[in-house]
Amino acid sequence: MSVLQVENVRKEYDDVLAVEDASFAVEDGEFVSILGPSGSGKSTMLRMVAGFESPTSGDIRINGENVVGVPSFERDTNMVFQNLALFPHLTVAENIAFGLKRRGVGREEREKRIEDILEVVELSGYGDRDIDQMSGGEQQRIALARAIVNEPSIILLDEPLASLDRKLRQHMKFELQRIQEETGITFLYVTHDQEVAMSISDRMVILNEGSIEQKGSVQDIYDRPETRFVAQFMGDLNAVTGTAVDQSENTIEVEIDETAVTVPYDDTSAVSDGDTIDIGVRPSHADLVPPSNGGIMSGTVTNHIYAGDEMVYTVDIGQEVFQVETETDSFEIGDTVALTWDAEQTFLFNGGQNVSVRDEHAVQLEG
Amino acid sequence: MLLLFFILPLLYMVWLSFHDGMPPASLTLENYLNVVTTDLYLRVVWRTTVLTVQTTALVVVLGYTLAYSMARFSKRTTLLLLLVILPFWTNYIVRMYALINIFSRDGLLDWMQLVTGLAQEPSGIMYTHTAVLLGLTYVWLPLATLPFYASLTNMDDNLIEAAKDLGAGPIETFFTVTLPMTKNGVIGGIILVAIPTFGAFVTPTLLGGTDQLMIGMVIENQFTEAFNWPFGSALSVIVSAFVVLMLLIAVKFGAGDVVTRRSDTQ
Structure with a gap:
């Protein structure tokens, strides 16, 4: 009991x-x-x-x-x-x-x-x-x-x-x-x-x-x-807002300021085309690469600080600023960079609800 | 300043009390012997002591209850505090005459007793021990309520919750936490009431008359009517000794910080 x-x-x-x-x-x-x-x-x-x-x-x-x-x-x-x-x-x-x-x-x-x-x-x-x-x-x-x-x-x-x-x-x-x-x-x-x-x-x-x-x-x-509240409360979180434009079997395509971003996703019932979607990425799951290497989105470095053994970059991606924690220290303020992140670690929020959570993982604690 | 206005008069009073007339006169202990050998003066000192103890006890119980309910249960504390302080702004003599009206035969008190059936005959309580006791209590109640209230509001409410959380019921909480935590306020209130009551003379004169002589009245009489200043001084020295004794007891009971005005809580 x-x-x-x-x-x-x-x-x-x-x-x-x-x-x-x-x-x-x-x-x-x-x-x-x-x-x-x-x-x-x-x-x-x-x-x-x-x-x-x-x-x-x-x-x-x-x-x-x-x-x-x-x-x-x-x-x-x-x-x-x-x-x-x-x-x-x-x-x-x-x-x-x-x-x-x-x-x-x-x-x-x-x-x-x-x-x-x-x-x-x-x-x-x-x-x-x-x-x-x-x-x-x-x-x-x-x-x-x-x-x-x-x-x-x-x-x-x-x-x-x-x-x-x-x-x-x-x-x-x-x-x-x-x-x-x-x-x-x-x-x-x-x-x-x-x-x-x-x-x-x-x-x-x-x-x-x-x-x-x-x-x-x-x-x-x-x-x-x-x-989204829990994700933000439990740790630093970058959230970029876009529109769902296309869904396939395991992915969803989100258009953010004319950039199409593909996110893994397997619950086709939770999102309809045209929904406003927030993609959540923790700074530790993101990384910066030179623009020539591609990347998911591009932006400009506006700030960088040392935090012990890693660097925290602030990147302006147009609609919002994006925090990145990485070991790379090769970028300066004003540099154009490409953002990447671990696609498996992203969150997908539709109306504040995390729709990237797979049901079998959602272990619940019942009262 | 301190020397001129406080210490010199006090020393002069003590010096005067050892003379058999206005100086230059010979030194004597007669004034003090007179007090301890005359039945009347002993009775006056005894009555004064009894009234002081009774008044203080009554004021502490009533004032603490009042302060406690204001601090713990009321939402209109400012208004209630104002009501408590209000009598202070009213002329003392006016308040005394109001009390005389209430205490007199066919006064408000009699009327209430007749209406409620507590008494059959109007009698009034003027010039009785009760009248003086109630009068003194009425006068000093606001004075003591304020330090009680201050110490109660200074206390951290969480302490009461902590006591309850640890299994103490309301009464146990009061005696194990609230009262000890407000001890300094209580001692401060007692000092504020006991000292002026012991030397009181206007209230007992108006409400008690010659039937209820208190030491302050005798002193006043010695200075203004009997013109026996040395004897009056001797009585004053006794009152002063009582005051010093009270303060010493207060300090002994760990209320040194009341006198030096330290805060009640840690």
């Missing part, structure tokens, strides 16, 4: 629709991220699971039991808040003991569990410190320990890494993953940071404007985004 089942949950504030018909499930021991831009309803979603908000309609089940209407202090969930919300008037150990005391765990057992969890988060011996004596990263781990020590069915994390600097975030990201694996507790992590979500989650739920755009494994969502 799933630890958490969210079924057709809808949340309205006055006349604002925050979450619309969301359904997903989280299995025991999984690390699932709810990923979306700010205002997408992801925090509201988490707060409904925690019991701070009630859904307007729909069910939320924890271990099969509907918890809608159950107050947060009676739910088998614990939250790690974005600002951590550690109690400044209590010591590190007292903070961690807070939940255990409320659950009536005896003193001896409490002390043992606090000691154990401090070891897990690598803060042994810091129990008597005041909260404001601890650094930002240490406070993160205390907040995590305060939630985990209660051994809830699911830990809810509301972007707790957002306030950290990049280096510390990288470190805490792996700490989170290690602690989750070590304790085996189910994590539901809310973030707008796709890079963090991708590197630590087993599965992701992508939320946009209150609706779930896609849910599935990290690999799946990155390689086979169902919509």
